[in-house]
Amino acid sequence: MNAIMVKNLKKYYGSTKAVDGVSFEVFEGEIVALLGPNGAGKTTTVEIIEGLRKKDEGEIYYFGRKVDQIDKDVKSQIGVQLQKTAFFEHLTVYETIELFAGLYNIQAKKNDIENLINLVALQEKTKSRVKNLSGGQLQRLALAVALVNDPKILFLDEPTTGLDPQARRHVWEIIEQLKQKGKTIFLTTHYMEEAEKLADRVFIMDHGKIIASGTVQELVKSIGMDSYIEFSADNSQVLLKEIVNLRTADHDKLILPVSDVEESIHMLLNKAKQLEINIDNIVIRRPNLEDVFLNLTGHSLRD
Template identity: 40%
Template sequence: MSTTQAQGPAIHVQGLTKSFGKLEVLRGVDFDVARGSIFALLGSNGAGKTTAIRILSTLAKADAGAAVVNGFDVATQATDVRESISLTGQFAAVDEILTGRENLVLVARLRHLRNPGKIADDLLKRFSLTDAGARRASTYSGGMRRRLDIAMSLIGNPPVIFLDEPTTGLDPQARIEVWQAVKELAGQGTTVLLTTQYLEEAEHLADRIAILHEGRIIVNGTLTELKQLLPPAKVEYVEKQPTLEDVFFALVGNDERGQS
């Protein structure tokens, strides 16, 4: 990797546009993602989030603009980009007939990596799936299946991972499990670009948040910077009420945190 690649942003997007017929999906999108950070692309359904991910992962071509991932141009260096990334879509792409370990071994072999068994065992441990490794994926809960999906996407140690609405359809407990896994990814140096329509997900995970609305980035900053866009908060006495998360875990038990 060149010095420029190592020092520049993991992802650089400038003036990205994309239309499908007369429908303008992206209308001049700009943002940068720092290496080793979590960047959330927040927006409602139809805002253009998945289209942006598809362009950055070389699955679609932009009409105009530039995009660079890990120092490689997505239009002219697509092979290098694909070798630098992993993409996890909205639905877990695991083979439910295979065990969790067999899913991981299969992907490692497809990537022609040495010691696929050790790679699988290490990832099962990393994602707290060792005890379930010998079970068929069809027996996994939603959170376990999604964690396995993310583990599969990390085989080969890609420096950049795209997570397209990673917690869609998951229950509250499974969502928190995935959040913990994503935080650990960034903590170990992986750059994470995730799309989400859940406000609390972006708030909980992201170092920076960009709001995509009708094909444009309307604001981009840290959570603190975004909060400063509103008038200063008034100091008032308010009796603190338990959050929904407090209620949920009070009912199911704290031991349920991080487990399935």
């Protein structure tokens, strides 16, 4: 069953085509990651689906029912974590959750609030004021707030942006727990690692359009390359002219997509010897979502 389906969503801001004909479905119980660089249209897309922004065109369905205006019924089934959440700085963690429960007209019992606080591992911060929380703790509080109405579908807009690796992993663990509880999760991110780690399916977005979708495995397979050989060379210009498909990447690295690693390594080393070029730092790795994005768009996810 579809938890969410959208058809041909569009939202233009003047000449900016923020969302330009987006269609997809999200199945019950899966985690979908909408992956794309800054300005791709991720937030605009989710906020339209959440009913926070008006669409220019398109259709939105929740659990098979066409929804023109987000009504009470939908509201009770969705939880929303915005890209930036504003809390009242002087309230404590406990009071903040209590406040949001109140906004939903939920008579939250002490026990319910404490369970939520436990779920996002903020037990020790129950009585701390919001202004004294770290970035990771704030993100976890935002998660708790998105869960006050025990929603079936959870929208998370960049749930780990700006967090250090440890705090990020912590949020990932919580998201995985929520999936195990049966939640359907739609998250946006510009971290390929986040999509690879969490998502059952990934929708790759750029310039207002979804340009590819599928499991990480399917997407990576679609490149049609088995591996990438990365290395540095003391005269990369000459090599670039000599080897088809060879391209430059960050930090003066060279990258060669290959379908036969052994053969290609031989070829590379022979060429280098023949041209008297020194090759160093050779790494062989599998393609990842960054490669998929680069392949599709010619530019990088991070810029």
